[in-house]
Amino acid sequence: MRFLLPAFLLLAAASPPQDPDATERMLRVAERRYRETPDPTDPRGAAARLGFDRTKIAGFVAGLAWEPYGGILREAAGTLMCGGGNSIDRALLLQAMLEAGGEKTRLMRVDVAEADGARLLESFRKRERKERPLSDPKALADELGVDPAVLEQVVQTRRNEEAALVEEVVEAAKAEAARLLPLAGAIAGRAAAVPREHVFVQVQEKAGWVDLDPSPVELPHATARPLTPQEIAAQRRSIAFRLILNRKSGAKTEPVPLLSVPLDLSAASWKVVEFLIQPLQGQLPASADLKKLDARGVVAAFLKVKQYRAVLIVDGKSYGGVPFDLDGKTYDVDPGGRVGPAKALSGGLGKAFGGAFGGGDEAPAASALESVVVEVGVKEGGVERVQRRTLVTTPQPGSLRALPFLRHSYLVDAAPLPQGELGRRELHGIVANAAAIRRMVKGPLAGIHFNPQVDITPTLLLYGDLRRRALDRLAEGSVYIQDRVGLVAETSQIFVDEAAGRMLARQGIDILDNPGFFDGAADRTVTLGAAETVLECLLVGRFYASDARRSAWTLMERARLQGGKAEAVDREGRREVRWSADAWWSIDPAGGMCVGRVPSGAGQGLIETLIESASQVCQYADAVGFVSGASGATGQQPGWADKTTKTFGRACGALAGTNVRDELKDQIDEMTKNAWATAISSMMGL
């Protein structure tokens, strides 16, 4: 088996290209369309399209939706992308657009009388929501040089598939909500809050400051005053990613911060956020050597890994954590990047933040790793909501052993993913990898470098897009308000089944926080929560169709189908409805936000994939390659992830997570085909 891979590579290299000219044309069209499509997150670009004309810019912002939520949630870019926001987010957008034209501006704040606030809410509730018209496939067919009828059919097929999935999700969610609501008891419908303050912009002219207020309702400015930088900062939200190692020394449990990265929310919203833990350099054999091992040999190699280190990549910026081992020890890192000896317990904990350069003199004391926990904390209005996930615990005999060898990709959002964003960002992935696709089609194959991290992962984007569509279907005239930060993760982690001598990759989607509600309609909010949980389960099933899965959704249904009795309990301010101890609905009684949960704390659709052998290129490469994906942002590649793994591991990730299990030649063709399908749907979705 171990000789198969090189043989496939040779075969692939010798095989004639499938359709290089047509693919080249497709890529050129994709590149042109991507570059010509205005970036909806770019206020400067929007201002340029309006000729930096103050009146036009003010009119443009006034035409965007006003939405009722507190504080800065979307910033200028998010407000532009979502087509609306509250008064301060809209003012920030207006300010950014005016400043792009060189205008000097400032933000002004004024109290809003209750009657005026009610008028604002009224305008929000009455606002018509417009769906963007679908693109015309004929023009695209002309550009691609393909039969318009076939193109239309391809597009229609994809649309039908997606529509069918949305329909399936909505149908299942409604049925679940109908079951759940009587069990959950009284849930208060949460209504949009009446705004108490209003923010607008002033522009400096020779004669003084001039008001520019894009409010949908005219509001008095008589008592307005400038917002200070401190006041603006206080309105901002922040997000912090933390990794904590809990270790035991005697009877005492000591939490050790391994990584802590606080960020302004705007630095992470709708940006690529990747959290990885991977073995230190030299801890795992090179993948070429790994491939020579049999299944038990691979297991042994993975179990030999002692030292790990976390890295967080946010929008291309890397933040390294403190190295640790499975005994709960941590290690110093010197400025040259070299890892020193293990640190003593309680030594230099204060220095651990973001990297420790001190300590290490004392001999390390005996310790034991109790758990490794990742925390995502979102601070809003001075209060932090923390989501915790336990990644690794002390191995229990007979159970799967989780390794701290994982990747979490996050979608941090401040609103439902707007229409068109899925297509635009998927096309971004194609365009950014066009050079690699060209080489894949035309050869030579050596040195192909795919970078799947150019945008949010396709799984999360699709989740975001389908969620919005489900939300629209569920709304039926009600208005949805997102007043908090949404957090969803796509997770991958390696597990070892020591007894069976096999490796497993567990992949899934984890809804950390569902942040919105339907105005005054708790039942719809509950239904939306159910829809999100169904969606994560069904999407995981489609993306990683394989052997076994465990999601809150399926566990609850299994319990019910097996005759489990419903039970509702209140815990920590949430109402929990369950049919077994394996999973439950966690409902916020003050609004109806709900999510399916499993005991680890996650609300996740998971799948376990057996890493069988090196011949299953994508499968294997997924297991190893996903952790090497950090290289896209750092320009560095772990030594154990060799070129073959890089190429195909990334390729699999780049093209919508496709798992191709055939020979490489077929894989290339399949990937090219996927590139076509993705590019076409993306361009039609723009």
Add this chain to the structure above:
Amino acid sequence: MLLVLLLALAQEEPVVIRTAEAPAAESFPARELPAGEVGVVLGAAPELRELMAAAGFSASPGARGKLTFVTEPKASGSGTVVWVSSLPREQTAAALREAKGIALCIVTGRGGGDPEPLKIGEAWMVQAPGSSGLWGRIELRGGTVTNRYAAPGGKPSEKVAASKKKLGLPADDVDALREGAKPGGAADPVKSRETGNRACRFRILASSERAAYGAKIPAPGRKLLVLDAEFENIIPLTLIQQNQVPTMYRIKDLADHLYLVVNGNRVSRLPKDAATLPGHVQTVGFTLERLGTRARGNLVFEIPSDGVDSLDLRFYDYAHGHFTMALQPASKPDPAKMIGAAQQNEILEAGLFRAERATEVDGKKAPDGMTWLLVDFRARSQMFTEGDATAFDPKAAPGQKLKIGTVSDWTDLRRHFNVLVDGSRSFGSVGEPEIGESPRFLPDVLTGGLAVFQVPEKAASLELRCDFPNAKLPDGALVHPKPLLFLLEGKRPEAASAGPAIASIDDDIYKVAITGQAVVPDFAGMKAPAGTTFLVLDVTVTGAGKAGEMFQTADQLFYATEKGQQLPMHEAAYKGPAPVVKLLLVPTGERRSFQAVYAIPQADKRLRLAYRGVTKALVVDLKPLEEAAPVTPARRLCPKCKAPADPAEKFCAECGTKIDPK
């Protein structure tokens, strides 16, 4: 009974049932199940029956191999009985709890997504794959039932393809699309406006030409080019797992590194007030903190309102490599050619691309006796610094150093950039020179601008003289660059043999001589103020210092009236054919001539010049006017040698002959 059956099954080959649900003809793959696998489809539209059958799937009850498919939980059959339920899962589960003899139940997976078999009563319930487009694979082996979903497999099938064709569908829509695609015809790949060096990625996201940028208004005849730009730190981490100390990318002042070259020969720089411009990229203390950090903002450049053919952005980074970006490629080559040979010194290599007289510039005529002289001066820096060769040459060995051209400034241009007439009269440029007051020259492009001079119509020679103040080289050495001289017309006349000077002053680094004197009622079109007359003095200053020195004409030369007052020069002095410049550079060994003009009291007959110099301050007599009353006794002559002698002198200073005091 069931147990016996399952035990029997355990002895045999596994039974494989493939499931599909709610298939769509368009996306159904042209594949069929391998022999031995049994296909069951749920929720298929009637018109797809033939297609499903071709692929090996059936919705019909009945016996298939060792299996009997039933549609009711109470139905029975031989072998393994499989109930294909049309009920929802909850109802199916309830029915299964009561059912007898059912080994396996296939139920809809719509909205379920759970492939794992579930034991209910005596039977295993397995969900079909819903609308996912996947196929389920149920395997019955002995007492175990497994199921998983997977992408449709099986061998490619002509039968299924033919069946799809009957429905007007291709075997595979994406394949059909690709196969039918016509190659070529696509536009050239779109070039992104992105460049960079090994430390910084640079992108232009948009550009616009504007008449104003907020309150900032460009100079007349100019407009603003506003570039929406983004810089990104791409300095990689040393080691991905261990190194957490990213490298900062920092530039003291972006304006010293980023230039816009217009038409290939004019440099436009970022404005000095960039820090106060809203939306502008931070120029001073420009920092990209860590890998991935981006800085986005505007870059504002002034460019000519008309005649812009090409625009090149040039970024000089001596540590990480330079980069350039053609924002607007030239449509035609620059028609201007260098006149004569380039001149060079320690800091510049320069040449002239135009040098011509004109009677009118911008609609303005030159005064009588004068013409305009237009000079297009361009230069490039000759200064070098030493840097890391790998930043510029990937093949360079680590640690190898390279001489890298760097920019150079020509400070205080107005004083150092002159046209010399007849080798002695110096004319500075008129108005604001296009080249600027302190031009910066790039190391690799000849850039400069047009300068306009007003020069006499008649001249034996015209030369452009470029002098330079002391310059500090990148290695810290201080040099006084040699002047650059360009002969524009004629030939410099030999210095006229100096006749007797009316007055002369030796001030160490200068030698000042008054070589002519006239009293006139008007000068350069200006009348002398009432009660005064113009005294016009021809002054020649000769440089005698170690380097060129600045002669401060207005501050060093005054007219001393008979009553003891000191009068400054009249403004007419600046408008004559040999005008005065307030600060006149007098290079060593060079002569500079000009006409000093004073409005002196008409009554003054005894004329004197007051000199305030470097080493001395004194008043020297000029030629008195003829009507002047004798102040001192008339001079006598030596009776022997006829040399003049003062009345008080008793002996001749020349020959020593005694002179009669009478």
